[in-house]
Amino acid sequence: MPLARISLRRGKSAAYRKAIFEGLYQALRETFDVPEGDRFMIVTEHDDDDFVYDANYLVIKRSDDLVIVQITISNTRPRAQKQRLYQRIVERLTENPGLRPEDVFINLVEVLPENWSFGHGVAQYVK
Numbered sequence: 331m332p333l334a335r336i337s338l339r340r341g342k343s344a345a346y347r348k349a350i351f352e353g354l355y356q357a358l359r360e361t362f363d364v365p366e367g368d369r370f371m372i373v374t375e376h377d378d379d380d381f382v383y384d385a386n387y388l389v390i391k392r393s394d395d396l397v398i399v400q401i402t403i404s405n406t407r408p409r410a411q412k413q414r415l416y417q418r419i420v421e422r423l424t425e426n427p428g429l430r431p432e433d434v435f436i437n438l439v440e441v442l443p444e445n446w447s448f449g450h451g452v453a454q455y456v457k
Contacts, residue, residue: 331446331455332358333370337398340375346427347373350397353422361415362407383435390432397423398435404455405440412438 334354336347351371358364385392399419416436423429443455 331368331404332362332364333402334372335400336371336373337381338373338375338396339381339394340377349427350423353426354399354419357415357418357422361411361418392432393430395429395433396435397429397433400437400439402439402441404443406443
């Protein structure tokens with residue numbers, strides 16, 4: 331059910347982008363109990379002029395390898411579970427493709443379960 335949008339600077343290889351997809355998917359499966367096959371992810375690459383960030387905000391030393399991950403999810407998970415997700419994403423992405431922890435920016439957008447339609451014009455999570 332999560333929808334992940336990944337933004338990064340243009341120029342990374344297909345293997346690099348695939349490693350991000352896979353690490354993110356595995357972290358979601360491990361911490362959010364996302365079922366197998368529930369994989370909806372979009373990567374957007376940006377030119378330097380279109381990818382603006384503060385390299386030192388909150389005293390975190392970011393580099394040009396910054397990856398911004400925004401995940402839209404249903405608002406059904408407690409804070410501790412979200413914190414485990416953040417940690418696991420960073421662990422996975424530092425492992426492969428080798429990102430620095432400082433270069434992983436994560437934002438969750440929570441919506442009501444009724445705000446999803448996976449096809450056929452039906453809100454599948456509405457009971």
